[in-house]
Amino acid sequence: MSARTTATRQKLFDAALKLVGERGAASVTVDEIAAEAGVAKGTIYYNFASKDALVEALLRHGVEILAGRLRSAETADDSLEALVDEMLGFWAEYPAFGQLLVSELWRTPGQWHGTLSLLRDDIVSIVKSQMKRLADADRLPDGVEVGTASAALFGTLLVIALDWQVFQPERSRAEVRESVMHLVRGLGPAR
């Protein structure tokens, strides 16, 4: 794959992500994506089989980046804060990807449901391995089912990050991280 091709695809990913995140995959036209990327329509069809294939590649690409970051964050600092912070950072950097993901992930028989299930598992399993390590080190309360908790934590972070971007953009990332940690550390009866 030539450097030129890679650059073209990157431009297409950027353009598609922006438009699709904002307005949804179905209502964005191929001509718009081409215009936004500053590329001829034919180029899209030279690089991707169809509009759907472009979006699917975009989903894979985004998840790959997120997974990479989580894995590298994991080696640097294995606390829950670090994981939460890294995810918030990713969503802050790619808000449109969050919007795309949240609007497609739970669409039952959607065209990308198969792909998305696998991608979800990728991320959740990274979160899971991290939580498992914490559990083994006795740094989690007993009785927490690690599998369930990881899925919940991933979903929770996704929506909290979106809510932050859309409804409370004035808050800082540290502030949001603290809120999440507060929620996660316990909203139960005062003790």
Add this chain to the structure above:
Amino acid sequence: MSARTTATRQKLFDAALKLVGERGAASVTVDEIAAEAGVAKGTIYYNFASKDALVEALLRHGVEILAGRLRSAETADDSLEALVDEMLGFWAEYPAFGQLLVSELWRTPGQWHGTLSLLRDDIVSIVKSQMKRLADADRLPDGVEVGTASAALFGTLLVIALDWQVFQPERSRAEVRESVMHLVRGLGPAR
């Protein structure tokens, strides 16, 4: 408004909710909604100004039902469990509404963003008033910002319910409720 009209609109809401929840507002056609409801296409345009107007009415209708339930649950039992349980029940009963909401709520300049912001506030403010009561009764740990926590709790419940329906349908509602309560009571370091 005649009983006949009410019945027709209800059929349209049911049909639209099912299709739009599954496949997204943009990719469902008006003809499909009409067919699913067993009604002529013209009837839709007799009852609603446009496809968008139908979806907006649907959004309002759904939120009205949810708000009503939360308010009545509030009077029966003011614990956090009761609130969580009621919401899970609602999402279990109207999964498609959850899918619709999650895929539109954080769409920044979307056509329904204005309406949805208001509807979000309706729900969040109910959750908030309930949490405030708990805080006043010293049943919440100090330092929890009630406003932030309510928004987070609402979003969290929404995605956990969707994840439940889509990826772990075999779990019972009580099981899921306990997981949520576990998360909410604390995933922090063991104590």
Add this chain to the structure above:
DNA sequence: GAATTTGTACTGACCGGTCAGTTTAAACGG
């Protein structure tokens, strides 16, 4: 109390625009 009018709800064929995808011939670039 039959005939007629009125209002409301609904019907479905149809129209015009939109959009994914195709085609082609020519230019570009490493």
Add this chain to the structure above:
DNA sequence: CCGTTTAAACTGACCGGTCAGTACAAATTC
């Protein structure tokens, strides 16, 4: 050279919205 990109015209299926007409019950008239 060959893989890639461009520009522009074209196709045809699809879809939101329209509109003339139907159904039918309740009111009105004679």
